[in-house]
Amino acid sequence: MRVQLILAMLVVASFNLNAANLTEKQQKLWLEDIDFYQNEVKTKHINPFHTLSEVEFDQYINDLKNDLAILSEVEVETRLMAITGALGDGHSNYFMMSGPHQHFPLRYKFFDNTLRVVDTTNAYRSLRGTELKTINGKSVSELFKIVSPLLPGVDNQFSAKTSFEYYLTLHKLLLGLNIVNEDEPAKFEFWHKGKVIEKEILPVSMGEFGKLSSVYPQTIPKLRNTDIAMPGxxxxxxxxxxxxxxxxxxxxxxxxxxxxxxxxxxxxxxxxxxxxxxxxxxxxxxxxxxxxxxxxxxxxxxxxxxxxxxxxxxxxxxxxxxxxxxxxxxxxxxxxxxxxxxxxDPNHYAESYRFTLPNSKRKLSLSKRYYAFLKEPTDxxxxxxxxxxxxxxxxxxxxxxxxxxxxxxxxxxxx
The missing domain is CATH 3.90.226.10 (2-enoyl-CoA Hydratase; Chain A, domain 1)
Structure with missing residues (x-):
């Protein structure tokens, strides 16, 4: 399984050497959070080991505990995100954005297998419509292979793409995966009309990023709304x-x-x-x-x-x-x-049980029901x-x- 390969890489990797390792006090607090997380998975998920075995889950948890002294906080979060992703259902998620975070000021959308920039801050307006090729030398296909096993809200290849479009902007996630470096601009490469465009880009606040959108800019056909008092x-x-x-x-x-x-x-x-x-x-x-x-x-x-x-x-x-x-x-x-x-997926684990880690206050969710809406297997x-x-x-x-x-x-x- 791809998630397990990523976890194996994270267990042995020593990355982001410029990120500060946890202090002894922080290690103790995270150890309590990890124990709490492990118990929640085993007691609150309706069937936690439908994809990842309990033996593998416990091994990943133990590896994380043993590595705390050599990890930074963002590395701990990345490992927890990967372990949660390995549970294998779209309602069991580690929400990395529940802690402090920044985004690169770009919004992406796939068209076939081409990842386009569909919105940016004004400083990068010239990049709108360009095709993203690499971040710090890693191609979009490489990035997808690395990032997609960790992504929340994923049931199949279609939701994996939509989640990737968003989370590729999350600086903290890319930092934890050793794709970008702390306090350094990332080197982006774009293509437009046969020409290469290179930019060094720093992340921005969530508030600034939140002004961007990838919503379909629908003008044809034009719509006139009638209020029916049903918000949404x-x-x-x-x-x-x-x-x-x-x-x-x-x-x-x-x-x-x-x-x-x-x-x-x-x-x-x-x-x-x-x-x-x-x-x-x-x-x-x-x-x-x-x-x-x-x-x-x-x-x-x-x-x-x-x-x-x-x-x-x-x-x-x-x-x-x-x-x-x-x-x-x-x-x-x-x-x-x-x-x-x-x-x-119409046959899926669902209905989120949400909880917060007691010390770090990071938020997670676990599936507490199973629905089979179609008799035939499908994704x-x-x-x-x-x-x-x-x-x-x-x-x-x-x-x-x-x-x-x-x-x-x-x-x-x-x-």
Whole structure:
């Protein structure tokens, strides 16, 4: 297993020699945290050793304890992140960003196997649209092999890519993996129109990085939202309100859906919408019972074409509850799935138990339930119609997936 290879490398590696080793007091505090972590994994995860054996887990923990005297804090965190990644499910995670951290001021997005810079701070505006090639001499493919086994929120190759896009910016993680050095700019190499661009870049604060985005810059088609008092869910219409489009970006509270259901039904009845599109792209999850409440609010409306007129849109960020609701909507709403395979596995360990290490205050999560939404083994929900947006689409603000669904609906109307 790739994670185990990375852990073996971290056990014997002596890296970041310029980072300060833990003091005796810090070692004692981290030892308490590691013991606490080990007990939580064994007692709170529903099945902690479904992928990594208990013997291997204990060995990695013991190796970490024995190495504390020669490690820096960031190296301890990297090892804990790797051990948690080795548990092998997307809801068991070490959240390295729960401690002090910085980011490189770049946001990335994959288009095929090309990693593009889609947003930057103003100081690096000229890099937008370029292709990242290397960081300190390591290629993107090398970086992916090193970083991806440690990443949180990963069920399959699709969520691995989306998590990598984000965590490749996390300075502390790259420092712990000996990819960058403390207090030194990293050497980045980009390609643009056949030319190499080299930059030395320092990390910035989370506050500054947080202003950047990789969200699809959708301008085609243009959307006008109707407030439905369900935070995280936006309603828009197409074709003179014949098509109701819900951008389900995040999960409102269960009570907000139930409490505003009648008003939404009244709105949709007034619009006389015939077709229904629910967009789960970019939705990392929440409470899937809220999603079921939302579908139960829609189901009584006989105006919709429940045989041919319901579509759900997905991508590699469709994870956890959003993935669960996707497969449920396919079953109970007779929806066609369009877009990119989900980042979530429909047969998966889920429902996060979250805890905090007593001394370092670092935060983690463990899976406490198991769901099998599909009988056949698979790693994702694969769309009925698979459409992968291109870099040209992204640049032009063209939502190819949504446009294709609108085209399919218009074709059906014409039959």
């Amino acid at each position: 869910i936006r309603l828009s219409y197409f074709n003179k309100k014949n098509i109701a489009y819900f951008a389900f970006n995040s999960y409102p509270k269960f009570e907000q859906v139930v409490g505003n259901c009648k008003a939404l039904q009244t709105e949709l009845k007034s619009a006389q919408s015939r077709y229904l599109v629910i967009d789960f792209r970019g939705n990392g999850g929440g409470n899937f019972y809220t999603g079921l409440a939302f579908s139960s609010c829609l189901l009584p409306l006989d105006q919709f074409d429940w045989q041919h007129g319901v579509y759900v849109l997905t991508d590699g960020q469709t994870f956890s509850a959003a993935m669960s609701n996707t497969v449920q909507y396919q079953q109970i709403l007779n929806a066609k799935i369009v877009g990119v395979p989900t980042g979530g 994702a929900i694969y769309p009925d119609i698979q459409i992968t947006p291109t870099w040209q689409d992204y640049q032009n603000g063209k939502d190819t997936v949504l446009l294709e669904v609108l085209k399919l609906i218009n074709q059906h109307k014409g039959q």
